[in-house]
Amino acid sequence: MESSNKSNRQLNGGFCYPNGVKRQARSPSAIVIGAGMAGMAAAHALHEASIQVMVLESRDRIGGRVHTDYSFGFPVDLGASWLHGVSKENPLAPLISRLGLPLYRTSGDNSVLYDHDLESYALFDMDGRQVPQELVTKVGEAFELILQEANKVRKEHTEDMSMSRAFSIIFERRPELRLEGLEHKVLQWYICRMEGWFASDADTISLKSWDQADLLPGGHGLMVRGYLPVINTLAKGIDIRLNHRVTKIVRHYNGVMVTVEDGTTFVADAVIVAVPLGVLKAKTIKFEPKLPEWKEAAIDDLGVGIENKIILHFDKVFWPNVEFLGVVAVTSYGCSYFLNLHKATGYPVLVYMPAGQLARDIEKLSDEAAAEFAFMQLKLILPEASAPIQRLVSRWGSDINTLGSYSYDAVGKAHDLYERLRVPVDNVFFAGEATSMSYPGSLHGAFATGQMAAEDCRMRVLERYGELELFQPVMGEEGGFYAPLLITRL
Numbered sequence: 001m002e003s004s005n006k007s008n009r010q011l012n013g014g015f016c017y018p019n020g021v022k023r024q025a026r027s028p029s030a031i032v033i034g035a036g037m038a039g040m041a042a043a044h045a046l047h048e049a050s051i052q053v054m055v056l057e058s059r060d061r062i063g064g065r066v067h068t069d070y071s072f073g074f075p076v077d078l079g080a081s082w083l084h085g086v087s088k089e090n091p092l093a094p095l096i097s098r099l100g101l102p103l104y105r106t107s108g109d110n111s112v113l114y115d116h117d118l119e120s121y122a123l124f125d126m127d128g129r130q131v132p133q134e135l136v137t138k139v140g141e142a143f144e145l146i147l148q149e150a151n152k153v154r155k156e157h158t159e160d161m162s163m164s165r166a167f168s169i170i171f172e173r174r175p176e177l178r179l180e181g182l183e184h185k186v187l188q189w190y191i192c193r194m195e196g197w198f199a200s201d202a203d204t205i206s207l208k209s210w211d212q213a214d215l216l217p218g219g220h221g222l223m224v225r226g227y228l229p230v231i232n233t234l235a236k237g238i239d240i241r242l243n244h245r246v247t248k249i250v251r252h253y254n255g256v257m258v259t260v261e262d263g264t265t266f267v268a269d270a271v272i273v274a275v276p277l278g279v280l281k282a283k284t285i286k287f288e289p290k291l292p293e294w295k296e297a298a299i300d301d302l303g304v305g306i307e308n309k310i311i312l313h314f315d316k317v318f319w320p321n322v323e324f325l326g327v328v329a330v331t332s333y334g335c336s337y338f339l340n341l342h343k344a345t346g347y348p349v350l351v352y353m354p355a356g357q358l359a360r361d362i363e364k365l366s367d368e369a370a371a372e373f374a375f376m377q378l379k380l381i382l383p384e385a386s387a388p389i390q391r392l393v394s395r396w397g398s399d400i401n402t403l404g405s406y407s408y409d410a411v412g413k414a415h416d417l418y419e420r421l422r423v424p425v426d427n428v429f430f431a432g433e434a435t436s437m438s439y440p441g442s443l444h445g446a447f448a449t450g451q452m453a454a455e456d457c458r459m460r461v462l463e464r465y466g467e468l469e470l471f472q473p474v475m476g477e478e479g480g481f482y483a484p485l486l487i488t489r490l
């Protein structure tokens with residue numbers, strides 16, 4: 001299935017064997033790079049369409065930012081765990097419902113900011129005193145008002161600005177919205193939650209684009225048994241090569257040649273690049289010829305943030321029976337929150353979720369120190385807390401297979417960057433959460449772009465073999481960006 005880089009290769013379809021012998025002459029073929037949700041959705045669709053497909057994955061596991069761990073004796077997700085939009089409109093819904101996987105709905109609200117209903121929070125001040133529930137609700141309403149004011153600020157300014165700059169303008173205009181004392185701290189906690197959604201700090205989130213993603217109906221639901229069964233289903237029957245880190249993609253007029261770290265090369269008619277934005281930004285994969293400038297600019301300009309999970313397993317439940325425990329503070333950086341998995345799964349587990357700069361700072365600590373930090377936050381609000389018996393710590397920011405948790409709109413950059421990232425360059429197709437205009441940063445966005453890349457790729461490959469009799473509409477999203485024509489001779 002593979003060829004040494006010294007062997008003679010013919011790029012006319014099919015994967016080469018080490019001796020250059022092809023598995024099947026003139027058989028349409030594609031390589032998918034990355035076995036995350038986007039890559040697996042693409043590979044599955046190509047396989048179903050009888051295109052020879054091989055997946056090259058750098059890690060020793062599939063799933064990418066879906067990482068369900070079973071070391072506690074039950075599933076916990078270190079990456080994605082919610083289905084945002086629990087409804088039939090969600091591209092992932094048919095697969096999840098076909099598998100009969102249970103979801104625990106944490107919120108019926110479709111808002112990006114409230115994946116938990118307000119009444120399911122228990123917020124505490126640093127001294128361990130619980131914030132009265134009426135105050136949590138009242139400040140939640142004030143935050144809604146602030147966001148409405150932010151909309152006005154957006155309309156008044158042609159230039160983009162950060163969310164934190166917009167908040168400052170609003171507080172200057174309407175000082176009463178700044179709030180005082182405990183209310184101010186609770187407001188910071190709401191901002192902290194917003195930062196968690198974008199995996200980025202308020203001073204880097206774009207006012208113009210923060211709410212431009214499409215929201216699906218049905219609220220937010222936790223995957224009680226973890227997300228891995230979904231990935232495993234897509235992976236069934238697919239030729240997946242683990243520990244194959246791609247370093248080079250060479251595009252020829254009649255195919256592609258993909259090289260992995262140890263120098264082995266693979267050839268096919270087309271390639272779908274489904275690696276994370278952070279990996280593309282790091283430029284550890286060399287493209288020959290170089291990617292066009294508009295594509296490189298999209299890679300550079302899109303934001304990628306960090307959110308991590310520190311998962312603490314206790315021998316018993318000692319915390320209140322709420323879904324979310326929060327610590328409020330004078331700055332959003334100082335705030336924190338824990339997801340109570342016991343509510344959804346019945347296991348005594350709390351998940352601490354730092355984002356933005358805090359997540360970056362915690363990644364500098366050892367796993368032990370990071371877990372200790374999370375536990376100390378818990379001790380602030382529950383001094384009687386017993387120490388965890390097991391822990392898991394994610395490092396999505398420094399993991400070379402990801403280099404960031406998910407994409408977001410950076411200040412001053414166009415929202416159509418996602419579409420620019422998606423648009424293929426000849427027979428090199430792109431998929432992944434950061435190529436989704438409608439659902440960036442999400443698992444269903446990654447899934448939809450994988451399907452769309454597969455369909456585009458299938459059409460291209462079949463055209464080449466003269467087998468495409470019927471042009472079918474491309475599935476997935478339509479964006480407003482028109483890539484310049486790829487002209488090789490000017």
Ligand SMILES: Cc1cc2nc3c(=O)[nH]c(=O)nc-3n(C[C@H](O)[C@H](O)[C@H](O)COP(=O)(O)OP(=O)(O)OC[C@H]3O[C@@H](n4cnc5c(N)ncnc54)[C@H](O)[C@@H]3O)c2cc1C
Binds near residue numbers: 079246285309394
């Ligand atoms: C902590 C956290 C919580 C999240 N929570 C949610 C949530 O609740 N709901 C939700 O919808 N989304 C959530 N997300 C986002 C969601 O996980 C991602 O949007 C989605 O999983 C991305 O899928 P992908 O296929 O685009 O990328 P990935 O899953 O990252 O897949 C890319 C694959 O490429 C591989 N790769 C990288 N470099 C190379 C290389 N050089 N050669 C070969 N392979 C390579 C990687 O190892 C990886 O397997 C969360 C993300 C994080 C980090």
